[in-house]
Amino acid sequence: MLVSNLLPVVSADCHGLVVQGTTLSAQEYRVDDIKVEYPLTTGRAAEIHHFEEFHRGQATADYIPIEREPWRPFRSRIDFEFAELGHKAKLTHKELGSLIDLIHRAMEKKDQFTLTSYEDLSNCWRDASYKVTSFEKADVTLDYKSEPRSYDFYYRPIWDTALDLLRDKRIISQFVWDAQRLSKFNGTRWVRWWDEPWTGDGMWEIQEGLPEGAKPLCFFLYADKTKLSSFAGAKGYPIVLRFAQLPVEIRNGEGFGGGQVVGWLPVIPETEGDTGKPGFVNFKNAIWHESFRQLLASVEKYSHSGVWIECGDGVTRHLFPAVLILSADYEEQCVMALTRGSMSNYPCPICLVPNEEQFDLSKKWPRRTARLMKKKYEKALEMNKKDADEFLKEVGLRLVHNVFWFLRNSDPHKALSFDRLHANHGGLFSDHLFQELQNIFKSLGRAVLDLADKQMDLLPRWPGLNHFKMFIQKNFMDGTKYEDISKVVFPMVLLFVVILRQCYQQLLFAVHNFVDRAESRWIYVFLQCLRSYLELDMWAAFEVHTEETIAACEEEILKYDSLLKKYVKLPKPEGTWNSKNWSFPKNHSRGHMLEDIKAKGVTKNYNTKVSEKMHRPLKQAYLKTNFKIVDEPILQDNHRTRVATVIREDINALDVSPPADELELEHEPQKGKRTTAVEFGHIRLGSAGDIIALEQLEKRAPEDTAYKNFQKGLSKFLSSLLPAYDIELPGGKPIKLNSWEKVREYRYIRVKYESMVDWRESTDRLRCTPSFQESPRYDCVMVNTTNGTIFAKLIFCFTCKVADSSYPIALIQPFDAPTGPRRRKDKDLCFYRVKARTRSEAEFIDARSILRGALLAPDFEEGHEDEYLVMDTVDTDMFLRLKHMFPVC
Structure with a gap:
């Protein structure tokens, strides 16, 4: 919906927009409507869009004519594709020449491969260099x-x-x-949000x-x-x-x-x-x-x-x-x-x-400006060298x-x-927090170090996250490694708390000047600092920020600042801990993060x-x-990469664009290509396994109580599922499956969902298989139920036919939220704990009720083997979902 006569309104908390003297009430807007405002110099009026109609950025033209032969000046497409492959493979001149000779000896005359030597290839690159600006x-x-x-x-x-x-x-x-100010209507007011630089x-x-x-x-x-x-x-x-x-x-x-x-x-x-x-x-x-x-x-x-x-x-x-x-x-x-x-x-x-104040994130300091710094510089030019140096030192x-x-x-x-990479992962975490954590673990002895690494290796795997067999005794060169460690290290905190309890005599021996066990509180405060850092890093990673998330992040910055000050003041064992200087630029820089988000959009922009x-x-x-x-030579290689990118994108566009003499291009499906993947709404089942009779399923894993009474349980579930979709039961009677009836196993589930952070479609790729990369893998999921959202572990995923329709079903092991008051440790360290039901309490669900995947870490503490921690740091959507599910951390 375009409201062309609305004037830009700067305030985000108004309840209506003034249109020619008439106020539009909030009742005239839908929840999630998007308001777009523009600078006055653009001459563009504000716009209101329904959420489903709003398009970020610019609309792409349906069809843009492409050159018939975009590979020119290469004489043929195959010539260019050969050159492109050789360039990507970083082949030497000699290797390229030998390969060209080999192709000529192997090909038939009808082929259009015309390159005759490396010199010929080099000349083609030279002739194509005009396509982009040269060095x-x-x-x-x-x-x-x-x-x-x-x-x-x-x-x-x-x-x-x-x-x-x-x-x-x-x-x-x-x-x-044009620059934009974007707001989203929450039912009572417009809430501003930021993503792209504009x-x-x-x-x-x-x-x-x-x-x-x-x-x-x-x-x-x-x-x-x-x-x-x-x-x-x-x-x-x-x-x-x-x-x-x-x-x-x-x-x-x-x-x-x-x-x-x-x-x-x-x-x-x-x-x-x-x-x-x-x-x-x-x-x-x-x-x-x-x-x-x-x-x-x-x-x-x-x-x-x-x-x-x-x-x-x-x-x-x-x-x-x-x-x-x-x-x-x-x-x-x-x-x-x-x-x-x-x-x-x-x-x-x-x-x-001032240098000594970088530690304090609760204070604000005057901003540098180009005008002020230029004035200082020009004034210094009027002084002698020594005086100028001293004068400029006062502003650094x-x-x-x-x-x-x-x-x-x-x-x-x-x-x-x-810079999130160097301020967080390659700065505050790698050089300070992680080193401090390493020192703490090392003080507990070799056996504890080995146990920490072993249990890190036991953490479940997750797509896009590095898996570590060793972490506590190792340093890394890659900031991404530190980012992934920070995401998965926190379950080790539980191990650490356990170790403190189990190995306190060893710790006491190392720090004999501590009389009272409560004196080790400095370690607990450090763990709170670590958790607060993880919270800040997750807020920093958000793909979209709103006024509410900005406020929450600002609150966490002050919390982190308070905890760090407390930690620094607490006494620590003499001779064991390196004295870290926490007043350093990368720590201070997070004080400017929110200003940057408001000025230039979210952190992935820079x-x-x-x-x-x-x-x-x-x-x-x-x-x-x-x-x-x-x-x-390096820049020549870079230039060829740029040229190849231009030509490749033109060729790709040509392959999907209508020919110049045709308005439409018919696409015929490939014959003979069989796929075993099936889609049901937002989920796709793949990696098809066997077609199995129900009686075989129960026999296949007789020791696993999850499969007990599989046939009976599935019949009961289907009898309740179909009426829920207003589908009549066959013959109007409850379904009773026969033992010889079969189901089709699937070991892969792709789940699409709308991210709570940027409102775009996201995808999780889940496994439910006895062997993935040579190890069993049964991922966890979030499931939508009539009683709210629950966590569960996948046991078996399959399709089952009733009449002529196929239904996607998953057998899951549900997790329950613990009963009773929340543990102090969980509250202080923001642990989201769930408790697994027994395998015999496994349930069937419609696989379409899976909201998304989840990563759960086992609680390694003795006596809590059936308890798990939901790893909210796996991505920003999970982080925000758990904030909504557990508003009080």
Whole structure:
């Protein structure tokens, strides 16, 4: 529903919108209606959409004409596909030449493979290079110690690179040109929400300052050094560009609209005498910014005056380039902001928090701004070197001109963003919380360490999560590993509590100065800190944030801050624990997380994780070089990857698009292809097993009481299931299955469900099989019942025919919520505990009542073998579902 005459309303808590003097009451809106507001300069009125009609981003054109031969200048499609495969496989020149020769000897004359040699292939790549902007080489020269030093900087001019996408007929349709404020009606008021960068206040503020009808062109820039090889000292320094106005699945994807390397910064060699010297550090920072000046030179003027450009959809737009997002780890953020790092008086590149106050997340500090920092810099230029250095120390700034000051709407302190990867997984958790946990376990002795690793290995597996056989005695290089450990480590907390009770005499011996057992409370508070961190990390991972989730996250930040302060103050054993400094930038940075979400959307918009993945192909390209001349070969390889992506996407579009001389294309099903998968609404059953007679089922597992009276129980269940769907029972009588009747087993279930976080369709892939990757796997699920949602473990999944209809059935082992008061430990550590019924109490359910999968960890404590902990950290949807199921943690 489009309400074209509504004016934008900033307040999100109004009960109606004013339309020409008339107030629309809340009763005229449906629950979950979406309101979209635009900046005044767009000339667009606010819109109200019913939830099911709302489309995020831009609608895609139904059909965009594609070149008949998009593989050109390769002479044939097979030539290109050969070149593409060889490029992906990173084959050497010699290997490619040999393969071409082999193909020619094997093929028949009717084939169109025309490549004759590696030189011929290389010429094709050269001829195709025009399809995307090529790298250029610039000389960056600055004085150091009164002597000029020059370095090579390779870059793609950023405006030409932008034109590659702006003139692409498919990609242009995906750009969102206007900032939006989105709200969802909850029955009484409009609740604002954020997801993509254009839903934040940053792009809104930029667009409100532009001429009427003008559009921002918002850049995302990432930079970071990386080791090109573990056995050599070579390093690369890529700059990655993304476009903030493309949807996240495109922007963070690997296609043409995803991230691309646009720069290769010089890595400045340094002598032992230079390392750490303020003058040399300033020189390296100056080279970085002078290189970036070269990269951004093509848009500097346009950021102030704008530029008219005819885009690929035929629309001429007035565009103003701006840097909306800078994505980097802390060290690189300091280079971007030209601050002095973690040891300076004011180490935060975003605000002016004193070094000693980074520990305190309850306080707010003045924000840095480009205008203020530029004034400080200009004032320092009027002083002598010593006075200027002392003056700039008071704000933690370097005496170097910042490249982003040349651009309009590109304040680096606003653009710098919370980095979940390095602030959490590769920072606070890996270097502080996890190390503290390791120290605690190590103090309990080798037997305890082995037991912890053994029980970690016993945790059930889950798609997308690393499984660890060892964790407590190991360190990792990959931040993703630490992320996954943080998700699954908390069941070990229960083990830890058990160990404290079982091994207290050993602990007491190690910390003999503790007289009272209650003195070990510091460990309990640490576990509360760990849990609070996990809560914060889950809030940080949300794909959509609302005013309510923002408020909950803010409350958790203060809770974490309070617990950490308490933990630090508590006495700990002497000589056992490393004295950790908790006043450090990565801890402080979470204080800016919510500001970033409100300004630039959710954290996945600027998490460095997605850009760090782009290091891998650069490292692979390095291995193809002679290890002496490396920069140009690596960038040539990167350019070919970009060219191949363009051609591949055109070919894929050609394969699914109507031919130029046809309006319609008929798709015939493949003959002879048999599938055993079956769908029932939101579930799909696959990995079909045997067709089994009911009498065989009971005999197949006589020792498993879950299968006892299977035939009788199934008959009873079907007799109640059909009437629930208003289906008449055959003959009007209760169903009585015969022992010879058969069911079809399925060992895989795909469940689709709507995420409670982003309201999009999500998928769980579940297993119910005696052998998956050489181990039994019976996943757990959430089931919708007449008495509410329950957890259960899958035992057997199958289809059963009644009359001419097939029904998806699952035999499950239900879990009940514990009765009586909630345990103090569960409440303090936010454990969601359930208790398994016996196997003999297994029940049949309609498999369509499965809401989604669930990961449950056994309680390893003696006497609680039938109890499990629901792992709410497996994903954001599960986290929020359990918040609703158990509102009091």
